[in-house]
Structure formats: C-alpha cells, structure tokens
Amino acid sequence: MTENQTPEQGFRSGFACFVGRPNAGKSTLTNALVGQKIAIASSKPQTTRHVVRGIITRPDGQLVLIDTPGLHKPRTLLGERLNDLVKDTWSEVDIVGICLPCDQRIGPGDTFIAKQIAELENKPKVIAIATKTDLVSKDRVLSHLVDIAKLGEELGIDWAAVVPCSAELGDQLDDVERVLLDLLPEGPAWYPEGEITDEPEETLIAELIREAALEGVRDELPHSIAVMIDEILPRADRPEDKPLLDVFATIVVERDSQKGIVIGHRGARLKDIGTQARHQINRLLGTPVHLSLHVKVLKEWQRDAKYLNRLGF
Numbered sequence: 244m245t246e247n248q249t250p251e252q253g254f255r256s257g258f259a260c261f262v263g264r265p266n267a268g269k270s271t272l273t274n275a276l277v278g279q280k281i282a283i284a285s286s287k288p289q290t291t292r293h294v295v296r297g298i299i300t301r302p303d304g305q306l307v308l309i310d311t312p313g314l315h316k317p318r319t320l321l322g323e324r325l326n327d328l329v330k331d332t333w334s335e336v337d338i339v340g341i342c343l344p345c346d347q348r349i350g351p352g353d354t355f356i357a358k359q360i361a362e363l364e365n366k367p368k369v370i371a372i373a374t375k376t377d378l379v380s381k382d383r384v385l386s387h388l389v390d391i392a393k394l395g396e397e398l399g400i401d402w403a404a405v406v407p408c409s410a411e412l413g414d415q416l417d418d419v420e421r422v423l424l425d426l427l428p429e430g431p432a433w434y435p436e437g438e439i440t441d442e443p444e445e446t447l448i449a450e451l452i453r454e455a456a457l458e459g460v461r462d463e464l465p466h467s468i469a470v471m472i473d474e475i476l477p478r479a480d481r482p483e484d485k486p487l488l489d490v491f492a493t494i495v496v497e498r499d500s501q502k503g504i505v506i507g508h509r510g511a512r513l514k515d516i517g518t519q520a521r522h523q524i525n526r527l528l529g530t531p532v533h534l535s536l537h538v539k540v541l542k543e544w545q546r547d548a549k550y551l552n553r554l555g556f
C-alpha cells in the first residue's frame with residue numbers, strides 16, 4: 244500500500260467520559276468542548292440522566308464524549324439502573340476524565356468515585372480535570388493540583404494527565420481537548436464529520452423541557468420529574484419555507500403536590516417552562532416549534548419497571 248492509500252494513518256479515535264461528584268461541571272465541560280448545548284447543565288445536582296454523546300472531529304482525530312449520570316447510593320430501581328449504566332459506560336471507554344472542581348476540597352465523594360475507577364477490571368486511561376478554575380485564585384488551583392497528585396498516589400491511579408480549566412470562561416479548553424485526542428488509540432472516525440451527537444432529537448427535546456421544568460424548584464423535585472415526548476408533527480398548513488413543528492410532551496411527576504408546583508399559580512410556571520423550553524428547542528432544531536405541555540402524576544414511577552421502560556431508562 245502506498246502512502247496515498249492510507250490517508251488516515253496517525254488518525255486517532257475513541258470514546259471518553261467525564262465523571263465526578265454532582266455539580267462538578269461535567270455537563271458544562273461537555274457542552275463547552277462540543278460547542279453546542281447538548282448535555283443538560285443545571286445547578287441542581289444529579290440531573291443528568293441520559294447517556295448523551297458529543298462528537299469532536301479534528302483533522303487528526305475524533306473524540307466521542309459520553310456524558311453519564313452521577314454515581315450515587317441507589318435507593319430506588321431507577322438509582323440501581325443508573326449506577327449499572329454508569330459502570331458499563333466506564334468499562335467501555337478509552338479515557339475517563341475525573342472532574343474535580345477547584346472550589347471544593349477533595350472529599351469522600353471524589354475519593355469514592357476515583358476508587359471505583361481505579362478498581363475497574365477493564366482499565367481506561369484516566370485523567371484528572373481541575374474544573375472551575377475561574378472561581379478560585381491561582382494559588383488555590385496549584386494546591387488543588389497537588390491534592391490531585393496525592394489522591395492518585397493514595398489510590399494507585401497513574402494520571403495520564405492533569406489539566407486545569409474553566410468551561411465557563413473557555414480557559415484551557417484547548418488543552419483538555421488536546422490531551423484527550425492524544426490519548427486516544429489510532430483508528431478511523433466513528434461518525435461523519437459535522438455530526439455532534441447521535442442522540443435522537445426526541446431525547447434532546449425531552450431533556451430541554453426537563454431542564455426548563457427544573458429551573459428554580461426545590462431540592463426534592465428533580466428526581467421526580469421526567470418528560471415523555473408524545474408526538475412531533477409538522478404543521479400541515481404551513482408553506483415549505485416556513486415550517487412549524489408541533490411538539491406534544493408530558494411532564495411526569497410522582498405526586499399531586501408536585502403537579503401543583505410544576506403548574507404554578509394559574510398555570511404561570513408551566514407557561515414559563517413552555518416559553519423557555521420552546522426557545523431552546525427552536526435553537527436546537529433551527530425550526531420554530533409550538534409546544535403543548537401536559538403534567539401527569541404517575542405515582543412511584545421511579546420504582547416501577549413498566550414506567551421506567553416507557554420513560555426510556
């Protein structure tokens with residue numbers, strides 16, 4: 244084979260996922276690297292449920308980012324399924340990036356997650372990402388990096404790299420991307436160039452609605468909310484150059500009281516949720532949408548296999 248016949252030589256490709264305690268900045272980092280809003284980012288902990296992929300294609304490599312939910316003590320069937328999903332993902336990827344936010348001391352939560360990774364049978368390469376550098380001084384970043392080195396020594400993790408960054412400001416994201424691409428094995432691209440996610444649009448739309456519904460609610464609600472897309476239909480009487488999509492979706496909660504919270508006084512909250520989600524969906528699809536939202540109580544859906552299957556878990 245001549246050189247011309249192997250244009251892909253040296254091309255690297257593979258999968259990576261970010262892990263870390265709730266709120267460590269995993270979703271924000273994924274979004275910042277991919278450059279489009281894909282993973283759900285929220286100030287409420289443990290709101291990332293679906294395995295969402297972002298795809299970064301560069302001349303010398305392709306990185307597929309997988310966004311996993313946080314690992315936590317399972318209290319429900321949903322909790323157990325999520326934990327299994329997380330561990331399955333970890334053992335399939337080439338690189339795991341442990342996100343350790345600079346504004347928090349490394350604690351039992353971080354150690355727990357790092358230990359789980361150190362103990363995986365099928366070991367991926369492991370990097371540490373010191374997230375949220377913009378929230379602290381340079382000195383604090385440095386001492387955080389020292390603590391990360393110590394964590395590695397304690398657990399027997401050989402960090403393939405340790406990179407500080409701020410996804411919020413875009414600082415050192417190039418370094419994170421470079422490190423990830425360089426650690427991938429040689430191989431051909433998995434996805435055509437230009438593709439940034441292979442999540443079905445429906446899932447992304449459901450996530451955007453869920454994100455809007457979570458905005459400003461108190462701690463107990465996030466785990467109880469799920470979103471089902473009932474139907475997505477192009478409006479029939481629209482001209483081809485001015486399409487409109489009708490999206491029908493149901494917000495599922497576990498109790499009547501939660502239904503009240505989501506709907507709000509005279510439907511005010513539900514209206515806000517609809518407006519916010521509609522803007523985000525417009526942006527995602529590049530097409531105007533009309534969004535019809537309904538709220539439904541499905542008691543104990545997190546403990547019921549039938550509902551979990553219907554909701555896609």
Ligand SMILES: Nc1nc2c(ncn2[C@@H]2O[C@H](COP(=O)(O)OP(=O)(O)OP(=O)(O)O)[C@@H](O)[C@H]2O)c(=O)[nH]1
Nearest residue numbers: 266267268269270271285288289291375409410411
């Ligand atoms: N200042 C600052 N805030 C950040 C940065 N990255 C993330 N955040 C904020 O931290 C919070 C949590 O970020 P997420 O990206 O949702 O964190 P996560 O690790 O995906 O969280 P879970 O879904 O709960 O596992 C959000 O309010 C973000 O805006 C950063 O680089 N700088």
